[in-house]
Amino acid sequence: MSYTKKHVKIDLWPEKEKEKYPKNRETLKLITLQTLLLMCSICLILLILLYPLTSPPQTTKFTSSLPRTCHQNFTVYVYDLPIEFNIGLVKNCRHLNIYTDMCPHVANNGLGQPLRRGGSRGTWFATHQFIAEMIFHARVLNHPCRTFEPHNADIFYVPFYGGLYASSVFREQNLTKRDELAVRLVDYVSGQRWWKRTNGLDHFLTIGRTAWDFMRLGDQDTDFGANMLMQMPRVMNMSVLTVERQPWKGVNQFGLPYPSYFHPYTSAEMVTWQDKMRRVERPHLFSFVGGPRKGLEKAAIRDELIRQCAGSSRCELLKCQSGGSRCHDPMIVLGVMARSRFCLQAPGDSFTRRSTFDSMLAGCIPVFFSPHTMYTQYMWYLPDDKRSYSVFMDNKNSTQIEYELLRISESEVVKMRETVINLIPRLTYAHPNATNYDLPDAVDVALETLAKQARAKALYPL
Numbered sequence: 001m002s003y004t005k006k007h008v009k010i011d012l013w014p015e016k017e018k019e020k021y022p023k024n025r026e027t028l029k030l031i032t033l034q035t036l037l038l039m040c041s042i043c044l045i046l047l048i049l050l051y052p053l054t055s056p057p058q059t060t061k062f063t064s065s066l067p068r069t070c071h072q073n074f075t076v077y078v079y080d081l082p083i084e085f086n087i088g089l090v091k092n093c094r095h096l097n098i099y100t101d102m103c104p105h106v107a108n109n110g111l112g113q114p115l116r117r118g119g120s121r122g123t124w125f126a127t128h129q130f131i132a133e134m135i136f137h138a139r140v141l142n143h144p145c146r147t148f149e150p151h152n153a154d155i156f157y158v159p160f161y162g163g164l165y166a167s168s169v170f171r172e173q174n175l176t177k178r179d180e181l182a183v184r185l186v187d188y189v190s191g192q193r194w195w196k197r198t199n200g201l202d203h204f205l206t207i208g209r210t211a212w213d214f215m216r217l218g219d220q221d222t223d224f225g226a227n228m229l230m231q232m233p234r235v236m237n238m239s240v241l242t243v244e245r246q247p248w249k250g251v252n253q254f255g256l257p258y259p260s261y262f263h264p265y266t267s268a269e270m271v272t273w274q275d276k277m278r279r280v281e282r283p284h285l286f287s288f289v290g291g292p293r294k295g296l297e298k299a300a301i302r303d304e305l306i307r308q309c310a311g312s313s314r315c316e317l318l319k320c321q322s323g324g325s326r327c328h329d330p331m332i333v334l335g336v337m338a339r340s341r342f343c344l345q346a347p348g349d350s351f352t353r354r355s356t357f358d359s360m361l362a363g364c365i366p367v368f369f370s371p372h373t374m375y376t377q378y379m380w381y382l383p384d385d386k387r388s389y390s391v392f393m394d395n396k397n398s399t400q401i402e403y404e405l406l407r408i409s410e411s412e413v414v415k416m417r418e419t420v421i422n423l424i425p426r427l428t429y430a431h432p433n434a435t436n437y438d439l440p441d442a443v444d445v446a447l448e449t450l451a452k453q454a455r456a457k458a459l460y461p462l
């Protein structure tokens with residue numbers, strides 16, 4: 001029976017984490033020979049995932065830290081904002097989110113809690129999905145192309161932790177109060193000398209939550225808690241990088257990758273990981289990690305995916321029940337993805353999913369059911385040819401996922417996976433204190449593209 005294997009629990013937590021999360025442990029029932037064999041292959045993958053960076057001869061671990069040099073032809077200036085717009089929010093981490101204590105998540109410049117020995121110097125962290133703004137900030141502060149001279153800067157970074165702010169005021173009924181900090185930020189920035197030079201066209205924000213949280217609709221009967229930051233005319237003159245842009249109205253919004261769990265310190269660590277993902281055994285054709293969603297129309301597809309995955313012996317299902325911890329265990333999630341050739345990415349509460357970035361990190365080819373999960377979002381980061389790194393299914397062909405995926409030839413799968421694995425560095429947030437790291441990461445790609453845009457705007461003003 002294939003049923004058993006889908007429910008095998010893989011415990012990839014390092015020793016000390018196990019003690020902290022005793023409820024995560026379940027007993028394994030070894031029933032059939034098939035299960036046993038499967039366990040062996042899981043153990044292998046487990047070893048690979050647990051010790052991804054131990055063996056490589058090319059690791060330059062003990063060379064002293066070389067400051068990175070600015071290879072790109074631009075400079076970025078970072079505003080030193082009053083702390084209420086960033087650090088002040090972090091200090092209030094216990095009350096930033098009604099569902100979660102954010103304190104463990106804002107630790108280590110937003111990387112969160114280390115997953116392996118090595119503390120904050122490690123490369124694996126339980127990074128929160130909505131924390132890109134903090135990591136981005138830490139990376140830019142240490143960026144070799146940062147300048148302290150605003151008069152010769154190409155782009156101006158406004159390090160506002162808008163996502164943390166948004167979640168802290170979701171429940172605020174008084175709309176004036178809900179918008180207060182956003183209004184104050186925009187007043188502050190637009191009062192600066194360098195803003196006035198271009199009316200903010202060379203200024204940018206990075207936001208770790210979706211644009212929907214900042215685009216309150218006028219007379220909407222349902223209040224989702226959004227504020228109006230991204231609708232303020234002055235903000236619409238800026239570039240806004242967000243993990244999910246509003247696909248139709250967000251002309252000044254640009255997709256920023258969700259952070260995953262891997263934050264390498266050196267290029268060698270990244271290259272080693274990519275090699276592991278090339279070589280890992282992938283016994284499953286496809287997998288789905290996720291839970292059902294109620295009510296939302298665009299998430300209806302989820303029930304269908306869960307049904308098809310559960311009904312296929314070629315699919316591994318990690319079903320997230322409400323309050324279930326397995327889906328929040330990074331190593332379990334990555335383990336499922338690293339064992340699959342394709343990873344289904346259904347829309348959830350919104351179009352995009354952090355899971356897409358987890359799956360690509362695991363070298364798993366993403367399968368999309370909405371163009372807005374990836375294609376209309378992260379244009380700066382992806383090849384134009386969508387088919388080269390992903391599969392798209394509409395209402396019709398998504399009724400037989402297994403059949404459609406089996407039609408893709410083995411050589412095509414290998415080629416697509418290679419493209420996915422080659423994209424990993426661009427989609428990754430390198431460790432903010434990384435040394436000897438010279439592969440362009442998510443932050444480098446963003447800064448370089450922003451600088452190009454700013455130059456184009458200066459040449460051809462709107």
Ligand SMILES: *[C@@H]1O[C@H](CO)[C@@H](O)[C@H](O)[C@H]1NC(C)=O
Nearest residue numbers: 072073074075152153154455
């Ligand atoms: C670098 O950018 C400046 C404008 O900021 C431009 O004049 C120069 O030609 C660029 N150099 C290269 C090598 O692209």
Ligand SMILES: *[C@@H]1O[C@H](CO)[C@@H](O)[C@H](O)[C@H]1NC(C)=O
Nearest residue numbers: 107108109111120121432433
């Ligand atoms: C990076 O280095 C700074 C300065 O030493 C330190 O304060 C910070 O915590 C480090 N960040 C991480 C994620 O370890």
Ligand SMILES: *[C@@H]1O[C@H](CO)[C@@H](O)[C@H](O)[C@H]1NC(C)=O
Nearest residue numbers: 173174175176177178179180
């Ligand atoms: C909402 O908050 C603002 C600013 O604090 C205050 O002036 C206003 O009276 C409040 N409105 C209501 C209806 O409480």
Ligand SMILES: *[C@@H]1O[C@H](CO)[C@@H](O)[C@H](O)[C@H]1NC(C)=O
Nearest residue numbers: 198199200201233234237462
């Ligand atoms: C946005 O920029 C344009 C072009 O510089 C300018 O004309 C316009 O007044 C600016 N809008 C705001 C609200 O500052």
Ligand SMILES: *[C@@H]1O[C@H](CO)[C@@H](O)[C@H](O)[C@H]1NC(C)=O
Nearest residue numbers: 391392393394397398404405
């Ligand atoms: C499913 O159908 C859509 C629209 O006809 C097409 O773009 C897509 O490539 C198809 N997917 C597969 C896997 O054949």
